[in-house]
Amino acid sequence: MDDLLSGLTPSAIWLIAGALLIILELVLVPGIGFLFAGLGAISVGGGLIAGWIDSLSAQFILFFLSTAFWTALLWKPLKSFIAGKESGFDDMVGSTAVVFDQSIEKGKMGKVKWSGTIMKCQFDPEADGLEVIAPETEVTITKVSKGILIVRAKSPTDR
Numbered sequence: 019m020d021d022l023l024s025g026l027t028p029s030a031i032w033l034i035a036g037a038l039l040i041i042l043e044l045v046l047v048p049g050i051g052f053l054f055a056g057l058g059a060i061s062v063g064g065g066l067i068a069g070w071i072d073s074l075s076a077q078f079i080l081f082f083l084s085t086a087f088w089t090a091l092l093w094k095p096l097k098s099f100i101a102g103k104e105s106g107f108d109d110m111v112g113s114t115a116v117v118f119d120q121s122i123e124k125g126k127m128g129k130v131k132w133s134g135t136i137m138k139c140q141f142d143p144e145a146d147g148l149e150v151i152a153p154e155t156e157v158t159i160t161k162v163s164k165g166i167l168i169v170r171a172k173s174p175t176d177r
Contacts, residue, residue: 028077029066036056036057036058036062039056054088054089058083061081111159113159115131115139115159116132116154117152121151123149124141127139127140128140141169151171157170
């Protein structure tokens with residue numbers, strides 16, 4: 019391992035570490051904060067290339083400060099961006115599903131079959147109408163929340 023790193027400059031090591039941390043965030047463990055640490059490491063690499071820092075202690079201080087900076091700068095926008103996406107299943111809203119296995123009752127979790135997939139569901143709390151929907155009955159998906167379909171009884175005007 020020493021032979022591998024011995025040929026690299028400190029700036030290259032920081033840039034590689036930053037790229038690996040960002041890839042780790044995107045591929046393996048999203049939501050942990052490796053993105054901010056990766057941006058911090060890239061900032062140190064950039065500082066070394068620019069000649070602003072040279073000592074090892076200055077590198078680690080800049081790493082922690084720049085990680086904190088990137089976190090403070092990007093935390094709220096990224097959180098809003100992710101929350102704005104909601105579930106990624108917006109194409110399901112308005113489509114039809116079929117009650118699967120057992121009746122769906124208001125206030126309880128049930129199951130529906132949508133596009134060949136059996137999914138958990140709940141009644142839409144804002145929907146008026148039936149308290150129980152029998153199996154094999156069509157329902158309309160009104161929302162997707164945390165992987166659970168929110169459904170209501172299908173009305174004649176639904177597609």
